[in-house]
Amino acid sequence: MKKKIVVIDGMGGGMGAQIIERLRAEAGKSLEIIALGTNAGATERMMKAGADKGATGENAVTVSASLGDFILGPVGIVIPDSMMGEITAPMAQAVLRAPGERILLPLQNDHFTLAGIEPRPLAAVIADAVELVKARR
Numbered sequence: 001m002k003k004k005i006v007v008i009d010g011m012g013g014g015m016g017a018q019i020i021e022r023l024r025a026e027a028g029k030s031l032e033i034i035a036l037g038t039n040a041g042a043t044e045r046m047m048k049a050g051a052d053k054g055a056t057g058e059n060a061v062t063v064s065a066s067l068g069d070f071i072l073g074p075v076g077i078v079i080p081d082s083m084m085g086e087i088t089a090p091m092a093q094a095v096l097r098a099p100g101e102r103i104l105l106p107l108q109n110d111h112f113t114l115a116g117i118e119p120r121p122l123a124a125v126i127a128d129a130v131e132l133v134k135a136r137r
Helices: 014-030 040-048 058-067 089-097 122-136
Strands: 003-009 031-037 053-056 070-074 101-105
Touching (some): 003 014, 070 122
Parallel strands (some): 003 070
């Protein structure tokens, strides 16, 4: 049975699209990837990157976060009002309550700072996240 990966992103979906492209390059079609965007642009970009399914908005995230064996996205997906307000409290709660393993990328946000984390190129952080998925499959 294919492992299901939920990728959550917003603000254009660029990070989510890069995660999906990297997962596809590493695992091909052996994974089912579900793209959940906080806005339509993010979902569209992740679908173009190779996601199998996609949905948009608060209800999509609250319903579908529990579908994944893994949930990947920026750390802001578990912090209400992050990502310029795109993450609502119900969305953050759904991600935190989902049974899948959360692999959160340590990206800074305007209203919080992650202490002790050295800034690294996004490509390196995404590579680490994909390696974690591969190691736990």
